[in-house]
Every structure is written in structure tokens, then in C-alpha cells.
Amino acid sequence: MKKKLLNILLAVNLFYSCDYSIYTTEGKYYEQLHLNQRYISLREAPPASTIHLSYQAYNTLTDSYKKKIQLTSIDSSGFINPSQNQTNANYNIYFLGGSTTACFEVVDSLKFVNLVQRSLAMNYQLNVNTFNAGYPGNSSLSSYNKLVNVILPQQPNMVVLMHNFNDLAIMLYQGDYWSTKVMRGKVRRKVEILRDKSQVAYLAYLENKKIEPFYKLKEGLNGIFSVFNSTEKEWHNNKQNPNEIDIQQLESDFKSSLITFIRTCRIYNAEPVLMTQANFLIKDPPVNSLVHQYAKNIMQGSGYDYHKIQMLYTNLNQIIKDLANQENVTLIDLEKKVPKKSTYFLDLVHLNQRGSQLVAEIISQEFAKTIVKPQ
Amino acid sequence: MKSLKKIGKLIVINSLVLLILLLIVEYSLRHTNTITQMGLQSYSYERFIELKEFIPAVEVSSYSNNIEAIELLEVNVALPCLADSNGLLVSKNSVNQESILLLGDAQTSNLDLDPNERIHHLLFNKLDSSYQIINASYPSSDLIHSTNKLVNILLPMRPKVVLINHNLTDLLLLAKNGSYWNKIIGDKKKARVSTTPFVPNVSLKKVEDSIILKEYTKALSNIGQLLSNWHITPIFITQAFNHYDSLNLSKLLQVKNIHITNERVSALHRKINQEIRAICKDNNWSIIDLERVLNSNPLYFNNYLLFNSSGTKEACQHISDSLKRWELVKTTEPTLL
Known part of the structure; x- marks a missing residue:
């Protein structure tokens, strides 16, 4: 037993020594040249x-979620499968957003983006292709990229954008869209140190050429250690001082970002569609609600209380509505149409299977009015 | 003693196995182009958007033989050329902390001139050190590159004014591809390479003028709208061009494998400048018409596109006069026109 333990310890030690030596020798050389590219x-x-998503957190916090791991497959163009199902379709709809659009928590066939396509075909005889370009942690500016x-x-006919919570969280914690203190949803290597105020990553030379099993093994080991650190630490350790945040600037930047999306779509002859984000952020949540208690705990350490976040979040949804009205853009008001009940949500913003089905129904009904059926 | 020997053995065996494994995997990854679908999230395939910029804080002379270096060598970089930690060529800091931004291709980056003769230094002096001039241009950079750079690096600097000078690079790209993007985005091998706008694998036979102008107009309108949406004043510059240097232009077309005559390039260049004027008029955006002031005067050019020091001085004078005339900048001296 002792021998085995010693063996394992030595292997881990050697493993990290190798990692260190690679970066201090090869890394230093490339730091001067390619790594800085x-x-x-x-x-x-x-x-x-294929994305493997583990739901340990949800299991302890919600009643509605039972499964531990969810797989999501990605097609060769980077869209979530299934995409481009309708071979005879000549109308393409792209969905942009964060994790609430990606719906990694729901099985591929029941993600709302996919259901919209099926619903339009079955209920409204509209042959369209829908593409899910959502990705966890994305802000509206990442989606613009x-x-x-x-x-x-790909000359889209319609592009749908749903952003709120990520934009708010990024700006509240970082101060603006570009600071790079918090690495949302990304595993970064040390060679990818971000500098200055930009969304730019130093693409590691080794990132492309890295020793993959070696990397995976290291990530696995790091994963084991990180179980003991709660994910909210990422935010707590890097948060901006709440007093330094200019809320007016924050809302103005969000608005600028959305207008930029709308006008770019129009210049390229695509119809822009805005969606407010469906959510379970209720004003006075019940004391025994685990979801809200968990959210409150996270928010407490951040310098913003639950009610302040809820207010700012509602403001951003209002900006979406106002802008849709001002720019004459189709609006799908999911915030209003999806009941704020645990039946539809896994947490404050992520939809469960039923939520996804409901959202698909709402979107399909709206699209059925806007998309002209070919004669 | 025995246990020490055993530990020593274990260390040697472990390290040998690890070393062999690392070498095998490293070798296979570096020497094969085939990508196998692994069924797991693989970071190797992650795509990135190309950012046409100088490698931050690295002398251009120390670039290795990569694409960037080749592109830069085309314009005979005058040494030294060192970008700041954000990949930008900048003047000194201004008195009032405000900045003016320059976007464009080789003509705006002025790499073949002495650093003190480059446009951002001259403009900084012309505007009485009141504004920091940030030169974010880069040889072979087109409007989509500039859009990407704006959104991801330059917007947080919240510049007061952005000057945009794009024509020839966009023209040649569009004449070759008919689009700013490659159609084969879904190709797995290309996805690994990571760049957008993509270099196409198949060149089109002939791209109509109307397509080139349409695509250019969209990209130009988009960058203008983008800046307006973020409360930044866009100013467009028509690009001056030396239509007499047909020899160097022919060489460039040959190197870039673009099947288009010099005459067509000249005609299209004029049409694009005309398009810039029309878009600015429609959107009520300011325009600095360098084409009308400097066009085809060999005294101002090093070749078909690149200004010599006289050309840069003249361009700078015209730009600073325009900025002062429109009262877009406030300097310490009264405006002299």
C-alpha cells in the first residue's frame, strides 16, 4: 500500500516537474516571439x-435536476448540434448568447434552438435551419465577434441575440467589457496571460501544439484539487470595488453593444431579433428556496446584494425592450412570457428541459408571424 | 538502504516512461496534419480570430520567418520599430489624456520611414501635443481586421476621434476572393489554423466590380456605424495612390497571385474613394480627401502606395488642418488655415 502511494506521489511530482521544465525552457524562448503574438x-x-458538463452544484441546490453529466456535441463549424437539419431550407436563423442560449444542461434534441426548427416545420410548415452559437460566459461583445x-x-437571414446576466456580471466585477481579471468559462494556461484592457488572448504556441494527453491529465489533476475551491472564488478574488463601478456607463455600454449588433445585422441584410432573458430573479424569494439562497450567498461577498443585482438585471432587460422599440426590431419578451417558477429553471437564469420547451414554443409562435412562408 | 534504492529505481522508471510518452505524443502532434475526432472537448481545435497587429513589445527585426514578418518585409521596415505592450505604435502621452486613433494598412503605418517621420509622431506635434496619437494600422490589414481590433482592443481606450484609411488592401482581397471571408469555415483542418478572415483555397475567376464595391461599402458603413454607436467620431480618409508606379504594382499583383490588370486596380481604387465620399455624405460623416490633394504626385510616394517623408508631412498637415477646422480637436494655438 505504502509503495503504491509512494509511486503515485512520485508520478505526480515528476509530472509537474516536466510541466515546469517545458515552460521554463521552451516557454521562455517563445515568450520572446510567438507567445506574445x-x-x-x-x-x-x-x-x-463533445462538451462534457458536470452538474454537481445543481444536484445539491435544486430539486428539478437529477442527471450528473450532460453531453453536448458541436458540429464542424462550431455550432451546437443538431444544426442544418433541413437540407431544403433556404432560411437560416442564428442564435447568439451565453450559456442560457447554449443550453448545455439540456439534451441536444431538447435544446430550444433545435426545438424551434422542429416546431416551425411541424406546426407552421416553415423549413428553416437554426444554428446555436451560444457559449457559456459570452457577453454581447463576444457574440459580436x-x-x-x-x-x-454565411449570409444569415435572421440573427437572434439574448444577453443580460453575463454582460452584467462581467461589467460589475471587472468594471467594463474589456478588463481581463476574470476568466469566465475558460481554462487558461499560464502562457496565456492577458494584459492590458482587452479581450485579447495570447494564443500560446504550445496551445496548438501542446502535448494533449499530458495536458488532459494535468487538467484532471487540477480538477480534483479545484473541487475544494468553490467556483465563486473566481469572482470574489478578482472583483472590482463596487464604488468604482459607473452604473450609467455600464448601461450605456450595454446599449451601445446592442445597437452595434442591430445595425451590423441590417447592413448585412440579416434581420436582427432581440430577446429579453427569462429568469427566476423574483423580488422577494421564499426563505426556503435553495436556488435563491445560493445566489444570495454568492452575491453577498461581491459587494452587491440580491436586490441590487435584481434591479440592475431588470434594467438591462428594460434597455433591450426600449431599444427594440426605438430601432423597430422584433422583440421576444421571454422575461415576461416565461413564468418565474422553479418548474422552468435550474437556477436563476438557466432553463431546464421544460423551460427549454416553453421557450421554443414562444419563439416559434413569434417567428411564425415574422417569417414569410415561401409561395 | 534497500528502500532508498527502490525509490531511486521508481524515480528512474517513472521518468523514463513519462519522457518516452511525451516524446511520442509531441512527435505525433507536430508531424501529422490529420485531426481525429476524439469525442472529448479538445483545446487543440479551438479557433481564434486573427489580429493584425505588431507583436507587443517585440522589435520587428526579431520576428521569425512567419507570415507577419513576410508581410512587413514587403514594405521594407525601417528600424527600429517597436510596438507598445498593446501592439500599437503610439506617440508620447498627451497633456489632456485624450487620444486620436489611426486605422489603416501599410500607407498609414509608415514603416519604411524613420520612426520620427511616421504619421503619428508628426500629427502629435501638429496638434501641439494635445492628443495622444495611437497608430493601430498594420500592413495588409483590411476593414474587417480593423473592426475586430476596434471591438476588442481599441474601444476601451475611448478615443475621441478615429481616422480610417482603407482602400488598396481591401480592393485586392475582394478582387481575389469576392468576399472578406473564406467560404470554407466549416473545414476542420482550417478550423485548427484559426484565422478569420480566412485565406481562400480556391481563387475565383473574376469578381465583378459591383461585388467589390458592395462588400467594401458594407464593411465601411459597418465600422462607421460601430464608432457612432460607441459615441466616437469616425473620420474617413480617401486613399492617395501613385497611379504611375505600375512596375511595383505589377510585382505586388504577381506575388499575391491576383489576376487583375494595373488599369483595373487604378479604376477600382478611384471608384472605392468615390464610394467613401458617397457613404460619408449619406451618413453625414466627416471626410478628409487625401486623394484630391496628393494623388499621383510621385514626389510624395516611395512606390504606388507608401508615402515618403514629404508625402507623410503633407498628409499630416491636411489632416491636422481639417481636425482644427472642424473643431474636433482643441489645441493650444489658434487655428491657422
Whole structure:
């Protein structure tokens, strides 16, 4: 037993020694040249991959979720499967957003983006293709990157945007969209140190050429250790002083970001659609609600209380509505149409299976009015 | 003693096994282009957007033989050329902490000139050190590159004014591809390479003028709208061009494998400048018409596109006069026109 333990300890030790030596020798050389070459993070699931999502947190906090791991497959263009189902469709709808759009928590066939396509075909005889370009942690500016560099070349007919919570969280904690103190939803290597105020990543030379099983093993080991650290630490350790946040600037930037999305879509002949974010952020949550208690605990340490966040969140949804009205853009008011009940949510903003089905129904009904059926 | 020997053995065996494994995997990853679908989230395939910028805080002379270096060598970089920690060429800090931004291709980056003769230094002096001039241009950078750079690096600087000078690079790209993007975005091998706008694998036979102008107009309108939406004043510059240097232009077209005549390039260049004027008029955006002031005067050019020091001085004078005339900048001296 002792021998085995010693063996394991030695292996781990050697493993980290190797890692260190690679970065101090090869890393130093490339730091001077290639490692400093920067690229903009596209913030998407790697094409042709499968995402494994573990739900340990949800199991302890909600009643509605039982499954531990959810798989999501990604197509070769970086969209969540199934995409481009309708081979004879000549109308393409792209959905942009964060994790609430990606719906990694729900099985592929029941993600609302996929259900919209099926519902439009079955109930309204509309052959369209829907593409899910959502990715956890994305803000509206990350989605803009995806719009310009991935979606516009595909000449979309319609682009749907749903952003709120990530934009709010990023700006509240970082001060603006560009600071890079918090690495949302990304595993970063030390060679990818971000500098200055930008969304730009130093694309590690080794990132592309890295020793994959070695990397995976290390990530696995790190994962075991990180179980003891709660995820909210990422935020707590890096938060901006709440007094330094200019809420007016925050809301103005959110608005600018949305207008930019709308106008770019129009210039490229795509119809922009805005959606408010469905949520379970109720004003006076019941004391025994685990979801709300968990959220309150996270927020307490951040310098913002639950009610302040709820107010700011509601303001951003209101900005979406006002802007849709002002710019004459189709609005799908999910906040209003999805009841704020635990039946539809896994936590404050993430939909469960039933929530996803309801959202799909609401969107399909709206699209049935806007999309003109080909004669 | 025995146990020490055993530990020593274990260390040696473990390290040998690890070393062999690392070497095998490293070798296979570096020497094969085939990508197998692994069924797991693989970071190797993660895509990134190309950012046309100088490698932050690295001398251009120390670039290795990569694409960036080749692109820069085309314009005979005058040494030294060192970007700041954000990949930008900047003037000194201004008195009032406000900045003016320059976006464009090789003509705006002025790499073949002495650092003190480059446009951002001259403009800084012309505006009496009142504004920091940030030169975010880069050779072979087009409007989509500039849009990406704006959104991800430059917007947080909240510049007062952004000057945009794009024409020839966009023209040549569109004449070759018909689009700013490659159509084969879904290709797994290309996805690994990570760049957008993508370099196409198949060049089109002939791209109509109307397509080139349409795509250019969209990209230009988009960047103008983007800046307006973020409360930044866009100012567009028509690009001056030396239509007499057909020899160097032919060489460039040959190197870039673009099947288009010099005459068509000249004609399209004029049309694009005309398009810039029309868009600015429609959107009520300011325009600095460098084409009308400097066009085809060999005294101002090093080749078909790049200004010499006289050309840069003249361009700077015209830009600073325009900025002062429109009262977009406030300097310590009264405006002299």
C-alpha cells in the first residue's frame, strides 16, 4: 500500500516537474516571439467536439435536476448540434448568447434552438435551419465577434441575440467589457496571460501544439484539487470595488453593444431579433428556496446584494425592450412570457428541459408571424 | 538502504516512461496534419480570430520567418520599430489624456520611414501635443481586421476621434476572393489554423466590380456605424495612390497571385474613394480627401502606395488642418488655415 502511494506521489511530482521544465525552457524562448503574438478569443466550443458538463452544484441546490453529466456535441463549424437539419431550407436563423442560449444542461434534441426548427416545420410548415452559437460566459461583445467572423460570412437571414446576466456580471466585477481579471468559462494556461484592457488572448504556441494527453491529465489533476475551491472564488478574488463601478456607463455600454449588433445585422441584410432573458430573479424569494439562497450567498461577498443585482438585471432587460422599440426590431419578451417558477429553471437564469420547451414554443409562435412562408 | 534504492529505481522508471510518452505524443502532434475526432472537448481545435497587429513589445527585426514578418518585409521596415505592450505604435502621452486613433494598412503605418517621420509622431506635434496619437494600422490589414481590433482592443481606450484609411488592401482581397471571408469555415483542418478572415483555397475567376464595391461599402458603413454607436467620431480618409508606379504594382499583383490588370486596380481604387465620399455624405460623416490633394504626385510616394517623408508631412498637415477646422480637436494655438 505504502509503495503504491509512494509511486503515485512520485508520478505526480515528476509530472509537474516536466510541466515546469517545458515552460521554463521552451516557454521562455517563445515568450520572446510567438507567445506574445496575440489572437482574439472566439469563445466558442471547439468544432467537432463533445462538451462534457458536470452538474454537481445543481444536484445539491435544486430539486428539478437529477442527471450528473450532460453531453453536448458541436458540429464542424462550431455550432451546437443538431444544426442544418433541413437540407431544403433556404432560411437560416442564428442564435447568439451565453450559456442560457447554449443550453448545455439540456439534451441536444431538447435544446430550444433545435426545438424551434422542429416546431416551425411541424406546426407552421416553415423549413428553416437554426444554428446555436451560444457559449457559456459570452457577453454581447463576444457574440459580436462571432457574428462578424463566423456568422456574417454565411449570409444569415435572421440573427437572434439574448444577453443580460453575463454582460452584467462581467461589467460589475471587472468594471467594463474589456478588463481581463476574470476568466469566465475558460481554462487558461499560464502562457496565456492577458494584459492590458482587452479581450485579447495570447494564443500560446504550445496551445496548438501542446502535448494533449499530458495536458488532459494535468487538467484532471487540477480538477480534483479545484473541487475544494468553490467556483465563486473566481469572482470574489478578482472583483472590482463596487464604488468604482459607473452604473450609467455600464448601461450605456450595454446599449451601445446592442445597437452595434442591430445595425451590423441590417447592413448585412440579416434581420436582427432581440430577446429579453427569462429568469427566476423574483423580488422577494421564499426563505426556503435553495436556488435563491445560493445566489444570495454568492452575491453577498461581491459587494452587491440580491436586490441590487435584481434591479440592475431588470434594467438591462428594460434597455433591450426600449431599444427594440426605438430601432423597430422584433422583440421576444421571454422575461415576461416565461413564468418565474422553479418548474422552468435550474437556477436563476438557466432553463431546464421544460423551460427549454416553453421557450421554443414562444419563439416559434413569434417567428411564425415574422417569417414569410415561401409561395 | 534497500528502500532508498527502490525509490531511486521508481524515480528512474517513472521518468523514463513519462519522457518516452511525451516524446511520442509531441512527435505525433507536430508531424501529422490529420485531426481525429476524439469525442472529448479538445483545446487543440479551438479557433481564434486573427489580429493584425505588431507583436507587443517585440522589435520587428526579431520576428521569425512567419507570415507577419513576410508581410512587413514587403514594405521594407525601417528600424527600429517597436510596438507598445498593446501592439500599437503610439506617440508620447498627451497633456489632456485624450487620444486620436489611426486605422489603416501599410500607407498609414509608415514603416519604411524613420520612426520620427511616421504619421503619428508628426500629427502629435501638429496638434501641439494635445492628443495622444495611437497608430493601430498594420500592413495588409483590411476593414474587417480593423473592426475586430476596434471591438476588442481599441474601444476601451475611448478615443475621441478615429481616422480610417482603407482602400488598396481591401480592393485586392475582394478582387481575389469576392468576399472578406473564406467560404470554407466549416473545414476542420482550417478550423485548427484559426484565422478569420480566412485565406481562400480556391481563387475565383473574376469578381465583378459591383461585388467589390458592395462588400467594401458594407464593411465601411459597418465600422462607421460601430464608432457612432460607441459615441466616437469616425473620420474617413480617401486613399492617395501613385497611379504611375505600375512596375511595383505589377510585382505586388504577381506575388499575391491576383489576376487583375494595373488599369483595373487604378479604376477600382478611384471608384472605392468615390464610394467613401458617397457613404460619408449619406451618413453625414466627416471626410478628409487625401486623394484630391496628393494623388499621383510621385514626389510624395516611395512606390504606388507608401508615402515618403514629404508625402507623410503633407498628409499630416491636411489632416491636422481639417481636425482644427472642424473643431474636433482643441489645441493650444489658434487655428491657422
